[in-house]
């Protein structure tokens with residue numbers, strides 16, 4: 001039997017950060033993961049693969065340059081799935097190597113095994129080679145993540161009807177693609193394939209997509225998708241999905257039919273709790289396999305067992321998962337941290353990117369507090385001209401009472417990087433005056449903050 005002060009189940013972003021943090025505090029750490037390689041969903045099927053494919057698509061298609069050279073412009077004329085996958089494998093190998101090295105130099109032990117609780121301080125490991133062993137732990141972190149939700153009525157077959165794990169194994173680019181689910185995963189893959197000129201239909205049962213994002217941003221995004229030929233079907237659920245010879249037929253609840261060579265079903269995820277033995281430690285997951293924790297400490301109902309990452313539900317991001325793992329480890333070893341800032345950025349790596357931090361205009365309006373907005377369009381910045389960017393904008397929302405920045409929302413090139421300026425100003429309590437008084441590098445897309453700040457300020461001073 002092995003002993004450890006911190007047992008981490010799952011090597012995704014939350015597990016990895018918790019493991020390294022515990023080791024930095026001088027504790028003995030064991031990470032177990034049942035996956036073939038370390039890294040979790042984030043490295044192998046989620047964040048890194050989708051972002052690598054996106055980057056490759058944008059580079060090889062010349063998509064970013066089409067503003068200058070026209071819609072027919074291509075860097076590589078014939079783009080095949082192998083072009084996307086070869087870069088993907090290199091990136092993943094590098095990610096895994098960096099992670100292994102990080103564990104090695106911090107003396108974090110790892111094991112290829114599936115863990116199952118058998119008591120309040122004990123797990124049973126089913127090792128990759130068919131053997132079993134037991135581990136006694138002082139503290140444990142459940143960082144087991146989620147898998148694609150696969151409802152019974154969808155005929156997943158791994159070739160024509162796929163989930164978001166399987167889409168990475170496509171042997172060739174689809175001739176046509178239907179994506180069911182207008183959440184972040186659906187929107188990212190739909191727009192990535194559309195950037196390759198694959199005809200794409202995006203189907204979302206709710207009347208709008210991405211309902212946590214400022215409406216003005218989403219409206220512009222939907223307009224951009226439709227403008228480049230994507231079909232976006234909102235407000236109608238799927239009645240059935242049926243494979244018919246060389247295509248799949250998606251029958252909508254209103255009787256309309258969408259035909260496509262490949263269907264990607266991306267409508268939610270479910271927690272990996274089935275074989276975890278949670279009953280042995282008195283933890284009860286909800287219907288979607290999520291575990292409830294104390295949001296400050298990440299303790300479950302068993303005080304020495306923590307949970308972090310996607311298994312605890314919203315916001316289910318690699319970025320937030322990492323922080324949760326670190327905070328949990330600090331708490332476990334008596335190093336409590338101040339509460340995390342209320343706002344964190346959300347990056348949606350669609351084509352174009354969306355990123356958002358703080359309150360949306362809808363939220364500010366609902367609060368009843370007076371506010372003013374400032375807008376800057378990227379095509380009105382010199383950097384935008386130079387880059388040939390002809391779409392995208394930044395929207396800032398300020399309180400009229402305190403002048404403070406309440407929200408920053410971006411659709412367009414560089415959104416996921418640019419958002420951090422807004423995040424810093426919001427979390428440091430900055431006001432519109434920061435943007436008005438400070439000089440920004442020129443020409444940059446970041447200059448949009450200056451322009452949007454001035455736009456709001458002009459209206460604020462004349463009130």
Ligand SMILES: Cc1cc2nc3c(=O)[nH]c(=O)nc-3n(C[C@H](O)[C@H](O)[C@H](O)COP(=O)(O)OP(=O)(O)OC[C@H]3O[C@@H](n4cnc5c(N)ncnc54)[C@H](O)[C@@H]3O)c2cc1C
Pocket residue numbers: 009010011012013014015032033034035039040041042043045046047048050051113114115116143144145146164185272275276308309310311316317318319320321347349
């Ligand atoms: C397609 C896609 C794109 C995404 N893009 C982004 C993005 O751009 N930015 C972002 O911030 N987030 C993104 N996410 C979300 C991000 O990937 C997750 O939030 C993150 O991976 C969650 O991390 P985690 O710590 O919960 O562990 P996960 O990454 O979910 O890993 C969990 C690990 O636990 C292991 N495990 C499960 N059960 C057991 C067991 N019983 N014993 C041992 N091991 C077990 C699994 O094998 C797995 O390796 C994306 C997700 C998807 C699916």
Ligand SMILES: NC(=O)c1ccc[n+]([C@@H]2O[C@H](COP(=O)([O-])OP(=O)(O)OC[C@H]3O[C@@H](n4cnc5c(N)ncnc54)[C@H](O)[C@@H]3O)[C@@H](O)[C@H]2O)c1
Pocket residue numbers: 180181182183184185186188203204205206209210236237238266267268269315316317318346347348349
């Ligand atoms: N860039 C990022 O940060 C990023 C990228 C991808 C995924 N993620 C994370 O992964 C998680 C899961 O993403 P997701 O997109 O699978 O789930 P989701 O729950 O966010 O979205 C699923 C969408 O599918 C719709 N839907 C459900 N059933 C449907 C049906 N039968 N027909 C049509 N539409 C239907 C829902 O209304 C919803 O809009 C997210 O919570 C997100 O945090 C993050």
